[in-house]
Amino acid sequence: MIPSRFDYHRPDSVDGAVALLTKYGDEARAIAGGHSLIPMMKLRMAEVQHLVDLQGIDSMKGVSVAGGTVTIGAMMTQHELIANEALAKAAPIIREASLQIADPQVRYVGTIGGNLANGDPGNDMPGLMQCLDATYVLAGPDGTREVAARDFYEAAYFTARSDDEILVSVRFTAPKGGYAYEKQKRKIGDYATAAAAVLIEKDGATCAATSIAMTNLSDTPVWCEAAGAALVGSKLDKSAIDAAVAAMLPTIDPQEDNRGPVEFKKHVAGVMLRRAIERAASRA
Amino acid sequence: MGKMHIKLTVNGKQEELLAEPRELLIHVLRERLGITGPHIGCETSHCGACTVDMDGKSVKSCTVFAAQANGANITTIEGLGNPDGLHVLQQMFKEHHGLQCGFCTPGMITRAWRLLQENPNPTEEDVRFGMAGNLCRCTGYQNIVKAILAAAAELNAAKEAAQ
Ligand SMILES: Cc1cc2nc3c(=O)[nH]c(=O)nc-3n(C[C@H](O)[C@H](O)[C@H](O)COP(=O)(O)OP(=O)(O)OC[C@H]3O[C@@H](n4cnc5c(N)ncnc54)[C@H](O)[C@@H]3O)c2cc1C
Numbered sequence A: 001m002i003p004s005r006f007d008y009h010r011p012d013s014v015d016g017a018v019a020l021l022t023k024y025g026d027e028a029r030a031i032a033g034g035h036s037l038i039p040m041m042k043l044r045m046a047e048v049q050h051l052v053d054l055q056g057i058d059s060m061k062g063v064s065v066a067g068g069t070v071t072i073g074a075m076m077t078q079h080e081l082i083a084n085e086a087l088a089k090a091a092p093i094i095r096e097a098s099l100q101i102a103d104p105q106v107r108y109v110g111t112i113g114g115n116l117a118n119g120d121p122g123n124d125m126p127g128l129m130q131c132l133d134a135t136y137v138l139a140g141p142d143g144t145r146e147v148a149a150r151d152f153y154e155a156a157y158f159t160a161r162s163d164d165e166i167l168v169s170v171r172f173t174a175p176k177g178g179y180a181y182e183k184q185k186r187k188i189g190d191y192a193t194a195a196a197a198v199l200i201e202k203d204g205a206t207c208a209a210t211s212i213a214m215t216n217l218s219d220t221p222v223w224c225e226a227a228g229a230a231l232v233g234s235k236l237d238k239s240a241i242d243a244a245v246a247a248m249l250p251t252i253d254p255q256e257d258n259r260g261p262v263e264f265k266k267h268v269a270g271v272m273l274r275r276a277i278e279r280a281a282s283r284a
Numbered sequence B: 001m002g003k004m005h006i007k008l009t010v011n012g013k014q015e016e017l018l019a020e021p022r023e024l025l026i027h028v029l030r031e032r033l034g035i036t037g038p039h040i041g042c043e044t045s046h047c048g049a050c051t052v053d054m055d056g057k058s059v060k061s062c063t064v065f066a067a068q069a070n071g072a073n074i075t076t077i078e079g080l081g082n083p084d085g086l087h088v089l090q091q092m093f094k095e096h097h098g099l100q101c102g103f104c105t106p107g108m109i110t111r112a113w114r115l116l117q118e119n120p121n122p123t124e125e126d127v128r129f130g131m132a133g134n135l136c137r138c139t140g141y142q143n144i145v146k147a148i149l150a151a152a153a154e155l156n157a158a159k160e161a162a163q
């Protein structure tokens, strides 16, 4: 359980980190909280010769809520997100989801940036960001660029981020209406067997707008446009929810593993989505 | 890929050593500094036996590189109490049978110490949720939860008495 040797760098600016990633190319890797990367390095599934620690970059910390826009620095830990009252007011779904990630020790160090950049389909934040229609800000040797969360994930561990880019922050419009993050896991600290992120806006008793994303049911998170559309215009009654679940099922592609066979995962996905819609609707 | 000069404050004492960046904090503590309170249970970030307090956070020291910890302030079970002067948490674990083999106990108590600073009046549910990163193979948790709740009450009573 000892990783192979590496050199360690602790830059104090984004430019400094990008310069190191550019200089060392595919021998270099950024580290944030390390709670996805270090286990992989211990298993020698990740080979790193130059480890670029982002902990010294103050500009990647902090949360701002201004004019209805929420911006979160990539180095904010899950623990800090849970504790942040301004964020809990502007986007309570983040606290609800973060509390369902891992365990207290992991949440003290695991960052939103690491969770989003990792590309593991089991991570909870990517689906959440697709649900919120977030935008990622990436800094590279040629300056910064922005990529929508819904366009970022290509396959397991493959994302739109290139090796010399740092994810600096994420930004989204504060959601209105009701929200819910529902996750089924085998035990505390486990990744999802299935999870659903749901936002619902109502106009009177009628569903006016929705956004739905599913986690760990494909090699990327799945933003389910059709499932959301099945609810719009309805009274969010049982038949509308049945239609949303039916529209979600063909968009996921779960694989059999130690969390269960495909049929079971589809079943759990339906249960999670149903519960999340009901809870979001009750809060809208 | 040489060694790095690493400075740590461990239980209030300045420590300096040369370590490879890849060395894990738990190995630095146990093998170089002789601080053997934190244990290695799983080495895969799951059991919490290696929990130490680093800059005000409970962390699994099997999942922190020595290099990342450079400059950090670390507290282990050794920094909380000793056989001649038990910490209230240690006393309560003893009184309420919060341990059997004792393997998980240093991590449990170090984690509970941080939990009670963040939330001095936890409910039973708060304790269970806040201790979810620490596994125990012996006790069945009931008495661990009791001990932590008793320690919270004790610490609060002492605080009131001091006022
Ligand atoms: C026991 C355990 C249980 C867990 N359970 C869950 C769970 O239920 N749900 C969940 O979502 N996660 C879970 N995790 C993962 C945890 O949330 C990780 O901390 C998180 O996925 C990664 O964040 P990190 O800051 O630790 O990133 P790191 O491990 O440091 O990095 C992960 C990857 O992202 C890259 N990276 C990190 N930050 C940046 C950046 N700013 N820009 C570019 N690249 C970057 C790194 O190079 C690396 O490839 C669990 C982890 C453990 C150990």
Ligand code: FES
Pocket (backbone or CB within 6 Å): B039, B040, B041, B042, B043, B044, B045, B046, B047, B048, B049, B050, B051, B060, B061, B062, B063
């Ligand atoms: S030894 Fe670190 S979590 Fe088990």
Ligand code: FES
Pocket (backbone or CB within 6 Å): B098, B099, B100, B101, B102, B103, B104, B105, B135, B136, B137, B138, B139
């Ligand atoms: S007392 Fe034996 S593992 Fe907890």
